[in-house]
Amino acid sequence: MHASDHATFEIMRDADIATIARVMAHAFAGTRESSAQWLTAAGLEHMRVLRTPDGSTPACLMRIPMAQFYGGRSVPMVGIAGVGVAPEARGRGHAAAMMRACVQNLHDEGVALSGLYCSTQALYRRVGYEQAGLRYQIRLPISRISVPGKARNVRPLEKADEPLVRACYAAYAPRFDGALDRGAYCWGRVACFREVEHYPFGFFNVAGDLEGYVYLSQQRLPTGRHEVWLTDLAFLTPDAGRQILAFFADFEPTADTIVFHGSPAHPLLALLPQQRYSVEFKDVWMIRVTHLERALTSRGxxxxxxxxxxxxxxxxxxxxxxxxxxxxxxxxxxxxxxxxxxxxxxxxxxxxxxxxxxxxxxxxxxxxxxxxxxxxxxxxxxxxxxxxxxxxxxxx
Ligand SMILES: CC(C)(COP(=O)(O)OP(=O)(O)OC[C@H]1O[C@@H](n2cnc3c(N)ncnc32)[C@H](O)[C@@H]1OP(=O)(O)O)[C@@H](O)C(=O)NCCC(=O)NCCS
CATH class of the missing domain: 3.30.1050.10 (SCP2 sterol-binding domain)
Structure with missing residues (x-):
């Protein structure tokens, strides 16, 4: 019999915040304060805890409502993050019990898919997740971006431009299997990733339509120069893609590298005249089919x-x-x-x-x-x- 056999899987309550912030702080090496902020920002209604008969909560996870593009259509998907078990309660089946309950709940709610990044594949394979996609880090030396011309129609984007950004992403992302159809949580991480703000720039055509955008931050190096890190990048035409490359090229006086994530076959790389970038494997992500009929009929x-x-x-x-x-x-x-x-x-x-x-x-x-x-x-x-x-x- 497992310690988790009589535990219940429940929506987190206000009274659990301190205990669960401690569990998450130990799980992900954050502070208790930053962990509390993380889970309250996600929304307690999206947090789940395992509650044992004595009332303690040794384990938690976060559900992130969103969707994912397959075959050009958006498939409802709940992302799982923040899976954590208190250090003193590990190895007793809590995580496995929690994930089983989570998968059953998602099915009962009619959610087609669940997806996650994992620290250990074994835990998630046991409950039906399997490798479904890959995430690489692409490092593009700015001095090697030899595209002719300048970014002609670029400007910083404002809050009021958000609908344009969303529309541009909605036109771009369905072409790529696995791309997220983001909800508020993931859009929030585009603008501010792990407490680092990222600033949006938009690229327009002559008619004034937004045809591409990037969200960037600038990370100082010990040399005094810097790297430009992106949380998002989308473009709809080759002209917009080339404008983005030309825009990056103009960071060269003080910056060395553009860093972003995705596929080795990223469309921006295809526009480069020379393949002078490096690609390093970062993560596998997994999915679980939580509702067979919905998963099969909602995708393209x-x-x-x-x-x-x-x-x-x-x-x-x-x-x-x-x-x-x-x-x-x-x-x-x-x-x-x-x-x-x-x-x-x-x-x-x-x-x-x-x-x-x-x-x-x-x-x-x-x-x-x-x-x-x-x-x-x-x-x-x-x-x-x-x-x-x-x-x-x-x-x-
Ligand atoms: C990973 C973690 C959630 C596991 O919690 P747990 O309650 O100890 O896990 P369980 O006892 O339910 O074990 C279930 C399965 O998970 C896997 N697992 C558990 N601990 C593991 C470890 N330290 N290393 C690798 N796999 C592990 C095993 O496959 C295990 O099944 P098995 O014992 O039959 O082989 C816990 O160690 C933790 O909080 N770690 C830090 C945060 C983290 O990595 N979270 C996951 C993010 S995706």
Whole structure:
């Protein structure tokens, strides 16, 4: 029997703030004050605690409501962050119990997906999360940005410009599988990441429309020079992308490097005449399919594909997921129905996450032992979930 067997998973109360700030401070090496600020800024209604029968709260997590783009459509997703267990209470199954309850709650609420960055994959794999995307750090030496011309139509953005920024991101992000459809929490981190304010600049076309923007901060180096760090970057046309590069080039007198996160195939890099940047792996992020039907029907698919496969699915936590399903795509829309006779792909809900995101194809997942089945089923599922390598600029 685990210490967590009789514990309940509850919404955090005001009276828990001091205890949970201590748990989070030890979990993430912050101060109790900054931890208290972090969780109150997230909103207590989004905080969950594990409460043991004696009333103590040794564990917590944060839920971040948002969505994520797959196949060009926004799929409701709850991000999980701040998973912490008090140092004296670790190794007793609290985190695993809390994550199981969290996954069940998200299903009951009809949330399609859950996503997270992990410090230990094993904990989350046990409850059905699998690798779904990657985040790299890109370092672009400013002296090597040899684009001709200047940023002609750039200006600092104001609070009043926020709707333009949101509209620009909404036009940009759906092209990239895995990009967040941010809620207030993640937009807040674009403007202020770990207590560092980032300033927005907008790039306009001749008609005065915002076609690109960046959020930047400047980090002093011991040499007295500095690096320009970005929390967000989006552009809709090659002209806006080149304006952004030309704008960065003009930081050269006092700055060495532009630093941002995303994919090695980031579109800004594709506009450079020479590939003189470095890319370093930073993080894997994981997803969990928390509501099968919603996850399959709310995402987008390639409208040119018509395919179907029988999924023989197993889910340890959400019993109603377990069984045979026919999943398919027609005219860019996903279909899902119970039962099925055709070629069968067998997997756990965890294996499905890696294929759903597009990080691994079904044949790659089969090689990893994450699914099984014949080639016909693999190819049908591969056609259904085909996309581009999932990534995101955000860290939450
Ligand atoms: C990670 C953490 C939340 C685990 O809490 P816990 O209650 O001790 O975990 P559990 O006892 O429920 O263990 C569940 C599984 O998590 C994994 N896990 C737990 N502690 C781990 C550790 N120190 N290193 C690697 N994996 C670990 C194991 O897979 C474990 O299952 P197993 O014991 O069957 O192998 C806790 O150590 C903690 O708060 N760490 C600091 C903050 C942190 O890393 N949070 C996660 C951010 S994504």
């Amino acid at each position: 698919y390639n409208p040119g594909v018509s395919a179907a496969v029988t999924l023989d699915l197993h889910d340890d936590i959400i019993a109603s997921h377990t069984g045979r399903w026919t999943i398919g795509v027609e005219d860019g829309r996903g279909t899902v129905a119970r039962g099925g006779e055709g070629p069968v792909l067998s997997c756990t809900i965890r294996g499905l996450a890696a294929m759903y995101s597009g990080l691994f194809t079904p044949t790659q997942a089969r090689m990893l032992g994450w699914c099984s089945g014949g080639d016909e089923a693999m190819h049908a599922a591969g056609a259904i979930f085909h996309g581009s390598m999932p990534w995101m600029i955000d860290q939450f």
